């Protein structure tokens with residue numbers, strides 16, 4: 001419970017005490033991820049036995065579900081236990097078949113994946129292995145072993161790529177990344193196993209969904225985490241990539257309920273799940289900083305390091321089908337999502353820094369946002385520059401003036417310019433650092449001249 005409390009503002013596990021089996025067993029791949037953890041909680045609350053696949057890691061990768069691991073003393077990893085984890089890997093057919101044989105699930109939720117779009121450009125081969133061949137391995141094992149179970153595939157709005165918004169189940173899919181392509185292959189495999197072999201296999205085409213449990217290197221969590229860091233003085237800037245892209249962001253805790261809903265229909269089908277609202281990354285950033293009374297422009301710098309070779313410019317989901325057939329109605333939209341993510345990060349930082357006592361930490365968002373605002377009032381932002389050719393030119397003009405005043409020769413000036421160029425090009429430095437750098441160069445020069 002302790003470690004987990006750091007991630008959500010509140011967490012209720014009381015329901016576990018009253019757990020009663022509903023007769024069904026669910027297997028979740030990627031149970032240690034954001035969605036996996038919420039889905040496990042949701043299915044346990046519905047009386048499912050939940051089994052999860054985790055891969056071996058040298059450092060804990062089960063933090064998001066450790067709070068659910070409370071049954072071992074009573075049951076061990078036995079047939080009767082409400083919850084336990086098994087080792088497996090989407091790249092390892094043997095492990096998948098072994099787990100399926102052991103668990104004999106009624107419902108398989110395949111939500112494990114290399115889920116980071118940016119990283120998929122760097123690791124395209126393993127991304128396709130886990131995200132496309134992984135589903136193939138599961139689907140084919142279900143077929144071959146003649147398991148009587150339903151299959152859910154975690155498909156993604158990233159598959160729409162450059163198709164214009166709004167996007168729905170009939171929109172053409174033009175993915176822009178190895179990740180998008182890997183998910184599109186899995187989407188078609190799921191449809192093919194449904195058509196060709198009669199499997200109850202469904203795609204949930206989910207638009208971006210976030211939460212305090214979101215991975216640290218997705219843009220929303222990166223932004224709310226950075227604002228919390230800035231407020232407590234742990235950080236003084238935030239470096240981001242493309243601020244113009246638009247995303248339809250919802251709340252993961254609600255989205256996982258639709259994964260289950262899709263599996264409870266009479267016949268298997270594919271559904272878009274979204275909020276029908278889209279916002280730029282810039283708007284997300286602006287909203288987060290403004291909640292603590294800060295101006296984002298004082299802290300945010302952009303860098304090509306976080307830009308992707310190809311981008312999905314705008315996502316906006318048309319979820320009419322899910323609304324009509326599943327009764328889908330998103331409760332948490334953009335502004336509320338930002339608040340709940342930021343409040344959770346603030347709580348974590350305040351506890352970490354001893355600003356509040358974890359034992360008496362209140363559960364309401366307002367407390368954290370108000371305290372953050374008070375702390376932020378005393379912050380003095382540094383101005384940051386991303387040093388590029390233009391910036392260097394103006395720095396050098398200043399340098400020429402300083403050096404000319406000191407009668408420094410043209411050759412020495414050029415050498416210093418070269419040195420500075422190498423040191424600063426591409427770096428992000430504050431105005432103060434820049435002035436220090438210039439001072440140091442002229443002092444250095446005096447020593448040399450002397």
Ligand code: NAP
Pocket residue numbers: 029030031032033034035036053054055057061088089090091110111112113114115116130154155156157205206207208209210215
């Ligand atoms: P996440 O937090 O990154 O979780 C992914 C999980 O998959 C992690 O537990 C990870 O384990 C596991 N995994 C990765 N490679 C694996 C492998 N080879 N074998 C077994 N497990 C593996 O992702 P998420 O946000 O919860 O997303 C859940 C699923 O929905 C993913 O398939 C994602 O692509 C898809 N999706 C997400 C969104 C979204 O906005 N969140 C939208 C549409 C679709 P480790 O902890 O060991 O890495």
Ligand code: GDD
Pocket residue numbers: 115116117118155156157158206207208209217218219220222239240241242243245246247281306307308311312315
């Ligand atoms: N990660 C990240 N980091 N993204 C940034 C940054 C940054 O520093 N700066 C700008 N962005 C932009 C990205 O270029 C992208 O346009 C947008 O922010 C969202 O990026 P992510 O949060 O990484 O999410 P994503 O939309 O690429 O992918 C997520 O949503 C998909 C559904 O559309 C992931 O959860 C995928 O797994 C999911 O399928």
